[in-house]
Amino acid sequence: MNLLSLILRELWHRRVNALLLLVAVAGTVTLLVSVRLLATAAERETRRVMRDLGFNLRILPKEVDPDRFLAEGRSDQTLPADAVKRLAAAAGTFVSFNHLTPSLERRIQIAGRDAILTGLGASVIGPGEKKQPMGFNIAEGKAFLGALLATRLQTRRGETVEVMGKKLTVERVLMESGSDDDVRIFTSLSDAQSMLGLPGRISEIKAIDCLCLTGDQDVLAQLRKALAKALPEAQVLQLRALADARARQRQTAEKYSALAVPFVLLVGALWVGILSALNVRERRPEIGLWRALGQGSMRIAALILGRSLVLGVPAAVLGYVAGTWLALHFGPQVYPITAGGFAADHSLLGWAMGLAPAFAAVASFLPAMLAVSHDPAETLRAD
Amino acid sequence: MVHCTQVVKRFAGRGGQVAGLDDVSFEIARGEFVAIQGPSGSGKSTLLLTLGGMLRPTSGSVSILGQDLYALSGSARARFRAERLGFVFQLFHLVPYLDVRSNVLAGLPTIDAAARERVESLIHGLGLAPRARELPSTLSAGERQRVALARALAKQPPLILADEPTGNLDPENAALVFNRLAEYQRGGGTVLVVTHGSDAAPHANRVLRLAAGRVTDSAAASRSSIPLSADLPSTPLNRSS
Structure with missing residues (x-):
């Protein structure tokens, strides 16, 4: 049998x-x-949740004074836009950084009101990764408006807003956040460069850290070491509270x-x-x-x-x-x-x-x- | 056929080593029907399992058909058992989830058309045909032992070892089992039965007595020279299969 x-x-x-x-x-x-x-x-x-927490690393031009940057929230110094490509191409970058997102930011006036113009470029993620890019993907000619700014300008989704002589269609009005995002207008990087007369330039590269180190390891020191090799003309600031929350x-x-x-x-x-x-x-x-x-x-x-x-x-x-x-x-x-x-x-x-x-x-x-x-x-x- | 030479088997007991078999020696010739009698605990089953290659003796040797059993590897000894030995146990030891026919087939090392025919013949000959598809749990004690006997006979082994084969049977079924074993011996097979009673003696050529692990007496049985067919009642169980 x-x-x-x-x-x-x-x-x-x-x-x-x-x-x-x-x-x-x-x-x-x-x-x-x-x-x-x-x-x-x-x-x-x-x-x-991580995406909602936002970027926790800011890669800035080396000449930016960190004290002043932290006090004012931005600086006038710029990096060449190809810094993102160079950083992404450097060996070992994606061990330490991810979601490299170039941005150009300036304080401006819209219809006599203070606002912050932020141009966002496409995020670059590690090769072979299937992660969704962080931040907004904004097409040329479009804009996302902060809640307070939209209220002050009495502008709704689908309407147009004129910024520094350029007409942009409001694609989205953001939810009130209680932060300076409420007075921000997000555009594509190329639109911001064009409006600000800074072609090929960016203010910073936003990123998140990829290091999942234990509490006794100095993450920032390792990030600085990695950046010094890949992009010597830049420095990195870490938003510690966000980084810790992300790691936890x-x-x-x-x-x-x-x-x-x-x-x-x-x-x-x-x-x-x-x-x-x-x-x-x-x-x-x-x-x-x-x-x-x-x-x-x-x-x-x-x-x-x-x-x-x-x-x-x-x-x-x-x-x-x-x-x-x-x-x-x-x-x-x-x-x-x-x-x-x-x-x-x-x-x-x-x-x-x-x-x-x-x-x-x-x-x-x-x-x-x-x-x-x-x-x-x-x-x-x-x- | 069987050479049992100075076999000693000791077991670990509370007070040290306990002798199960103590210097047991005897021989069984081909075609003999030998009964080993002894009271409970005398070492009968130990002797039978030792002869069956399932219990390595502490010392001594067991040779069957010229083969020293315990000089073989475990797998070679298993193969030897499968091909050369048939077992019948007091407690039947049927596979509980196999029906009668499958239990009989389970004893065969290889199953071909001739083997199947032989199995069917045994099932009929032992009066088991109406129960062929039943599980052991539905059978009477007598029927179960007949299944176990059919399983041992089916592969036509040179030697059948039976351990108290009638211990749980009524006299009628006990007679049927011994008759069938005697018939098998008459056909050229060799049978060794261990039993505590004397019911095997009338069928045996020779009786060995075992006490406290030692063979104490050996005697030729009364029927040793009597043709068995002459003294067997005609029953469905002693017809040639």
């Missing part, structure tokens, strides 16, 4: 143990699938996943191992008999490991379905900001079908070895 047939008949015969084993493996897969989907959601949510958020999300996965695997493996050990214990007379009939250790081990492998396949499918349902059902409540981003990840089914049987077999390995080493004389001896 072939091995698979024996395994299937045994599974049917000991249905309760088989069912519990199925639940154990499926439960493990369920938790891992939901943890994976929630971790992806956490990453997405973190990215969104990122580490929290990573910690969650890093703790959950080993815990789930350990509990699942224990559960499967105990059930397999109970099965082996119940089958000692049968194992003794197979020995008496001349079956070797490989065959005995295959009988025990095989049932875990066979159950692993349906358990993977069940676990994938249950884990996906859990994540899709409860995930949006946990991560409301990016709730719309929840979706099943079909690649996880393939992974589950490959790994769940292997996981079940590995967890049954010790009981299988117990079965192999079982002395048939113990159960076959009558006197």
Whole structure:
């Protein structure tokens, strides 16, 4: 009789143990699938929160006086616009920096009111990354208006506003933020350069740091070292509160996943191992008999490991379905900001079908070895 | 056929080593039906498992068909068991999730058309045909032992080792089992039965007595020279299969 047939008949015969084993493996897969989907959601949510926090690095011309810059919030010094390209092209830049966004900024007057003109260029992200660019992507001839400025100018979305002799269409009126963004008008970098008469120039490169260092490491020193090599004519200021918040958020999300996965695997493996050990214990007379009939250790081990492998396949499918349902059902409540981003990840089914049987077999390995080493004389001896 | 030479088997006990078998030596010729009698705890099952290659003796040697069993590797000994030995146990030891037919087939090292035919013949011959698709849990003790006997006979081994094969059976089924083993011996097979009672003696050529792990007596049984077919009642179980 072939091995698979024996395994299937045994599974049917000991249905309760088989069912519990199925639940154990499926439960493990369920938790891992939901943890994976929630971790992806956490990453997405973190990215969104990070984006909302804004840039935490400002790369400025070296001649800018930091004291004055911090006091006034901007400077008149400029860098050549190709500094972004040079920085992006330098080796190791994206280890330290990301989302390099050139900007040109000046205080101006619009209709007799103080405002800040900020021209934003396209963000540059690390090669091969799939991150959404941070900041705004503004087309030429368009503008985003701060809430207070829009109110003062009595301008709504779709209307035009004249800035330094150039007419711009208001594409978006921003929500009130309580910061100087409320009196800011955002345009494309090229429009700002043209309006300010500073072609090919930028005030600074905004960026975020990519370093996930521990508290005792000096992030800023490392950023300065990296910048000195890539762009010696610039200096970097770090908005520490934002940087810390970013690091904390990122580490929290990573910690969650890093703790959950080993815990789930350990509990699942224990559960499967105990059930397999109970099965082996119940089958000692049968194992003794197979020995008496001349079956070797490989065959005995295959009988025990095989049932875990066979159950692993349906358990993977069940676990994938249950884990996906859990994540899709409860995930949006946990991560409301990016709730719309929840979706099943079909690649996880393939992974589950490959790994769940292997996981079940590995967890049954010790009981299988117990079965192999079982002395048939113990159960076959009558006197 | 069987050479058991100065076999000693000791087990670890609370008070130190306990002798299961103590210097046991005997031989069994091809075609013999030998009964080993002894009370419970005398080492009968230990001896049978040692002869079956499943319990390595502390010292001494066991040779079957000229092969020193414990000189073989574990896998070679398993192969030897699969091809050359048949077992019948007191507690039947059937695979609980296989039906009668599959349990009988489970004893075969290879399954071909001839083997299947032999199995069907045994199932019919032992009166198991109506129960062929039943699981062991639905069978009576007598039926279970007949399945175990069919499993041992199906592969036509040179030697059958039976451990208290009638210990859990009523007299009628016990007689059927011994008759069938005797028939097998008459056909050229060799049978070794260990039992605490004397019910195997009438069927045996020779009886060995075992006490406290030692062979204390060896005697030729009364029927050793009697053609078995003459004293067997005609039942479905002793028809040639």
